[in-house]
Amino acid sequence: MTDPDHRKPGLVQRRKQKIADEIARNRRGEYTVPTWVLALILGVFVAGWITLIVLS
Structure with a gap:
């Protein structure tokens, strides 16, 4: 039988x-x-960087 205190x-x-x-x-x-x-945060940074490169 199992001891209920050691479950x-x-x-x-x-x-x-x-x-x-x-x-x-x-x-x-x-x-x-x-x-x-x-x-x-990294994804937002990379997306912002790519946006700057594409729009300039």
Whole structure:
């Protein structure tokens, strides 16, 4: 028989713990910019550069 105190945490508990860990990291100043934000900024920069080249 399995011990109910040693069950694996469910999806909801793991998700809540992951969010709590991220909040704790951010409060300690370990915040990093998500990759998709960096990719978006790069895309906007490249599109602007191409627009300048094509329109001049």
